[in-house]
Amino acid sequence: MKKILIVTSVEKELEAVRLGLNGDPRFHTALCGVGPVQAAIRTTMELSEESGYDAVLNLGVAGGIPGKAKIGEVVLGSASVQADLGFEQADGSFERIETLGFTVSKRDADVALFRQIDESLSMDHHTGIIVTQSMVTGTKARLDETIQRVPDVFAEGMEGFAVLSAAEAAGLPSIEIRAISNPVGPRKRDEWRLDDALAALTTVAAHLKEMT
Numbered sequence: 001m002k003k004i005l006i007v008t009s010v011e012k013e014l015e016a017v018r019l020g021l022n023g024d025p026r027f028h029t030a031l032c033g034v035g036p037v038q039a040a041i042r043t044t045m046e047l048s049e050e051s052g053y054d055a056v057l058n059l060g061v062a063g064g065i066p067g068k069a070k071i072g073e074v075v076l077g078s079a080s081v082q083a084d085l086g087f088e089q090a091d092g093s094f095e096r097i098e099t100l101g102f103t104v105s106k107r108d109a110d111v112a113l114f115r116q117i118d119e120s121l122s123m124d125h126h127t128g129i130i131v132t133q134s135m136v137t138g139t140k141a142r143l144d145e146t147i148q149r150v151p152d153v154f155a156e157g158m159e160g161f162a163v164l165s166a167a168e169a170a171g172l173p174s175i176e177i178r179a180i181s182n183p184v185g186p187r188k189r190d191e192w193r194l195d196d197a198l199a200a201l202t203t204v205a206a207h208l209k210e211m212t
């Protein structure tokens, strides 16, 4: 791969990634903003303004599902799922958007890209589903809802599905990689460990340089 776009939601994530990449010219970095709408628009704009990309990566910090991914750990996304894209039935149950046939709420990571990065990441990491939500989970009830909707979920972010959708529209392989900054569940802002997650992101980026 000669030209890879890495997008992150905020500046501090971008700085952490750039530190690890150490100027490797194959990687181009850009901000996509916070939340799925910003991320879809800004990734699409980047891909239309600059040509020649071979792949798109969404890197960032994320909430870890308790018992699956702890603070400072890394999750390589096998798929990114917009967990709140669907409709609620009168009995309170949730149906994914696919039921109506309008669109999809799950994007699988590109198989070849997943394999290549999985091999390059010579550090402990999880592989599994990362959900995208428009709202950071703040209650145990919402965490339980997410696990019920997506039983194999490992982490929660706010941009992955949008970035993978923009890449799909451009015909490019893509994947999401997240470092855990906080547990998903009852909101306790003082339990967020952004520095641990940002350090893990730097390590991830350093390993990405081993991609061929």
Ligand SMILES: O=C(O)c1cccc(C(=O)CC[C@H]2O[C@@H](n3cnc4c(=O)[nH]cnc43)[C@H](O)[C@@H]2O)c1
Residues within 6 Å of the ligand: 009, 010, 012, 013, 033, 034, 035, 060, 061, 062, 063, 064, 133, 135, 136, 137, 156, 157, 158, 159, 181, 182, 183, 184, 194
């Ligand atoms: O304030 C700081 O120093 C700082 C440094 C790095 C990142 C941030 C963010 O606020 C990142 C926002 C970004 O994080 C993702 N995220 C993190 N935890 C969760 C979560 O539990 N549920 C959903 N998203 C989460 C998300 O992708 C945001 O875009 C601040």
